[in-house]
Amino acid sequence: MISVKKNNIEGWLFVSPLVIWISLIILVPIYIAFELSLFNVKIIGTSGKFVGIDNYIKLFGKSKFLNASLNSFYWIIGNAICQTFFAFTIALTINYKFPGKKIMANWIILSFIIPTVVVVVIWKLMLSSSSGVINSVLIDIGLLDEATGFFSSPNKAFISLVLINSWRWSPFLALIILSGLNSINREMYDASKVDGANFVQQFLFITFPNLKSVLFVLGLVGTLLSFNIFDIIWLITKGGPSSATTTLPLLIYETAFTKFRISQAATLSIVTSFLLLLFSIIFIKSMAPKEDD
Numbered sequence: 001m002i003s004v005k006k007n008n009i010e011g012w013l014f015v016s017p018l019v020i021w022i023s024l025i026i027l028v029p030i031y032i033a034f035e036l037s038l039f040n041v042k043i044i045g046t047s048g049k050f051v052g053i054d055n056y057i058k059l060f061g062k063s064k065f066l067n068a069s070l071n072s073f074y075w076i077i078g079n080a081i082c083q084t085f086f087a088f089t090i091a092l093t094i095n096y097k098f099p100g101k102k103i104m105a106n107w108i109i110l111s112f113i114i115p116t117v118v119v120v121v122i123w124k125l126m127l128s129s130s131s132g133v134i135n136s137v138l139i140d141i142g143l144l145d146e147a148t149g150f151f152s153s154p155n156k157a158f159i160s161l162v163l164i165n166s167w168r169w170s171p172f173l174a175l176i177i178l179s180g181l182n183s184i185n186r187e188m189y190d191a192s193k194v195d196g197a198n199f200v201q202q203f204l205f206i207t208f209p210n211l212k213s214v215l216f217v218l219g220l221v222g223t224l225l226s227f228n229i230f231d232i233i234w235l236i237t238k239g240g241p242s243s244a245t246t247t248l249p250l251l252i253y254e255t256a257f258t259k260f261r262i263s264q265a266a267t268l269s270i271v272t273s274f275l276l277l278l279f280s281i282i283f284i285k286s287m288a289p290k291e292d293d
Contacts, residue, residue, distance in 0.1 A: 030273065036266035043260050055267040065268070067243055068251040071158075072227060075247050078162040079169075079226040080219075086170035091177040092203075105178075108171040116168075120235040123164050127151070154244030157237050161245055165232050169225075173218060180214035181207065212289045220283055224276060248272050 037055050041048035059065050094105050111119070126134050127150040135147040151157045188206050197205070230249045233239065239246035239254065246254075248268065256265035 030270070033266040033269050036263050037270050039263050041263040044262055048263060051263075055264055056271070059264070059267050059271065064243070064246075064251060068246050068248045071243075071245065072247040074158070075162065075229075076223055076226050078159075079166055079229075080223065082162055082166035083170050083173055083222065083226075086166055087173035087177055090171060090174035091181060092207075094174070094178055095181045105175075109175065111168050111170075112172040116231045117235065119164070119168055120232060124236065127160060151237055152241065154241055157241060157245050161233055161236060164236070165226070165229060168232070169222075173222065176218060177211065177214060180211045184210045216287055216289055219287060220280065223279070223283070227276065 038050060038052060039048040040051045040055075090108060094101060094108075114122075126132050129135060129147045129149040129152070132147070132150075134150075135144065138144040139147065149156070150160045184207065189202060192202050192206060227247075228249055229247075230253065233245055233247065233250055234253070237245045239250045249272075252265050252268045252272065255261050255268060
C-alpha cells in the first residue's frame with residue numbers, strides 16, 4: 001500500500017512540470033481572454049467598462065459571426081473530404097512496390113516543407129487569370145472558353161482555397177496513413193488473394209479496419225488543424241470576396257487588429273475554444289476505437 005502511494009507521488013512529480021507548463025501557456029491565456037470578454041476594451045493595454053455577458057449576447061446576433069461559423073464548417077468538411085481522398089490515394093499508391101517508390105515518397109513531402117508564403121505565391125501565379133498556367137491548360141483542353149478568375153467569385157475562391165490547402169497538407173497525412181499501412185500484416189492480403197478478394201474488398205475488410213486508430217487520430221487532429229488555418233486564407237483572399245472565405249480565425253484577427261475591438265475578439269476566441277472543446281469531447285466519445293475492434 002505504501003509502495004503504491006509512493007509510486008503515485010513519484011508519478012505526479014514527473015508530470016507536474018508538464019501540468020504547470022500547460023497551465024501557463026493555455027489556461028492563463030484563456031483566463032485573460034475570458035476576463036477581457038467581460039469588458040469593453042478597444043485596444044490592448046487600455047482600460048474598458050465592465051459589460052458582463054453583453055459581448056456574448058451581441059455576438060450570437062451578429063450575421064458576421066454566423067457567416068464565419070458556416071464558412072468554418074464548410075471549410076472543415078471540404079478539407080476533410082479532399083485531404084482524405086488525396087492522402088489515401090497517395091498512401092495506397094506508394095504502398096505498392098514499383099521503381100522510384102522511395103524517390104516519390106521523399107518528393108511528395110516537399111509541399112509540406114515549402115514555406116506557406118512560397119506556396120501562396122506559386123498558386124496565385126498558377127491560377128492567375130492573365131498568365132496562369134492552369135487557365136491556359138483548361139482552355140487548351142476545351143474545359144474553358146476564356147480565362148476565369150479563380151478568386152473573383154465566392155464559390156470559386158472558396159473551392160480554390162480548399163484545394164490549395166488540401167494540396168499542402170495531403171502528403172503529410174499520406175505519410176501517416178502509409179505508416180499505418182506498413183504495420184498491417186501482409187499475410188492477410190496474401191490469404192485474401194487466395195480466397196479471390198479484389199482490391200475493393202481488401203480495402204473494406206482488411207485495410208480500413210486496421211487503420212481505425214490512425215484515422216481516429218487524423219480525424220481529430222486534422223479537423224482542429226484545418227479549423228485553425230489562417231495564413232493561406234489571409235494571404236490569398238483576406239477573407240473575400242464579400243466575406244465568402246472569412247472563417248472564425250480570420251474574423252477574430254480582423255476584430256482584434258483591424259477594427260481594434262479586443263474585448264469582442266476575446267469573446268469570439270472563448271466561444272470558438274468552447275466549440276472546439278465540445279467537438280473534441282463528442283468526437284472522442286463517439287469515434288474512439290473500442291478495445292475489441
